Amino acid sequence: MTTDERRKEIISILKKNTEPITGTELSKKFGVSRQVIVQDIAVIRAEGYNILATSNGYLIPTIDEKKRNIQTIVCSHDRYDQIEEELTIMVDMGAKVLDVIVDHPVYGEIRSSLMIGSRMDIEDFMEKVKKSSAQPLSALTGGEHIHTIEVPNDRAYEKIIRKLKEKGYFINE
Template identity: 55%
Template sequence: MDAGERRQEIINILNKSKDPVKGTELAEKLQVSRQVIVQDIAILRAKGENIFATPQGYLMPRIYEKDRLIKTIVCNHQNNYELEDELRTIVNLGGKIIDVIVEHPLYGEIKSQLQIGSRHDLMLFMDNLKTTKAEPLSSLTDGVHLHTIEVNSEEVFHKIREALSKKKYLIKE
């Protein structure tokens, strides 16, 4: 398999996968090093392929079905306990957290893909936060941040907003 065929196979694998695919998994399937996969992903992105790198692996956004809604919420939390509670609230009520966005005074909008759609995803994210000792993006903006979330109805979105508001995480426009 030459490099072009391998890159096409990466696209095929990512398009078929509902979940993110780790670089090491792609490397094993395609019998190359993880570094080759990283380079291939960079080349594919440069050619215009929409590939996200998430903490769970590589992902190509799917075409959303008509019954799925994409919404944005503005939130604020002050510590990692509140961060986990906020994300758990969204997931438990049927939302998927697509990303987190902060408005930095110098750099402007900074966005990171999260792709947290289950309690398991949330557990992995929080474990990663603890083991890396990294600060969440919201620490750059005193806790204020946005999330793009995916829900299957306006009713679910309303319930999420209501629950976050009761917990004082939601910043109302």
């Protein structure tokens, strides 16, 4: 298989799947190193494909933006158990946590895709956080951060806000 054929197949795989696929999975499928896949993804992005790199792998979003109920929430906390509790509150109310954003005083907005939509996603994410020596992005801003979330309806969003306020995580903008 040529490099171009592999890249076309990667695009096809990502378009067909609604769940993220790791670079390791792709490297095994094509018999190449994970680094080759990372380079392939960079080239594919340069060709204009919107590929998200989430903590669970690569994904090409396919949802009609007009039909989505996208909201932002500003929160603050400083412990790992609070990260997990905050994410659990949101997904238990039907939200998908799309990303986390911090407003760094020097570098400006720093955003990282999360794509967390279930308790299993939270477990996987928290396992990665705890195993790494890296601090969460919110450590750069004293715990303050923003999440972009997709909610099924306004009622779910209001419930999320109410519960985050009860826990002391929500910051009024």
